[in-house]
Amino acid sequence: MGSFFKEFLNKGKNRESNGEVIYTNDPQTEEGKQKARMEISGKVQGVGFRFSAKNAADELGIKGLVRNESDGTVYVEAIGDKESLSSFIEAMRKGPSPAADVDKVVVTFDSNIEEKPNFSQAN
Template structure:
């Protein structure tokens, strides 16, 4: 069974959504650790997006949370270095799940994002 999942998610390695990333502000200054919130829209629910977002976060060493919203978007809070988060946002834009199709990722750097020790899925 695990090879079935592996085959499914490996198909996504070649998948790339053409969504845009919109940054509402600049990274926080004077800190090594950045925190952000992101809202992802498009075909992002019911396609394994949260699961593969967690996989991408774990691979990059990013902590935070991902959850589905009632309006059909996916919400992410993330914490890591500027480089880690840059790569993570790019993974979100591409759509980490092979069935996802990301239209837009809106990113807001926010020092008030709650610190997490790992990356988890909600709902």
């Protein structure tokens, strides 16, 4: 990855955010992988959010997908261990792209999410 992209991504890592995380249910109690879907709202389209989310997922070992929705939100499915998933949710709250401005992340734990071989970015 070029230095321009690396610099762009690093700007988003430690920034502050007023984004709110809303959990609609409790995580699964069994040990091992956690599965969650997220609806992220705010200024999250056209700002490199999906690219940055994929990079964050790859760094944390998260599998799943990210895609833009027609209503202006971003949809994410994420599968990983409890600690990594928690870190990923926090990255989504901050907005992994420095140009993003997240209002809220609605998280629903869902054991029915299909396993993915990696983390992909959909159109």
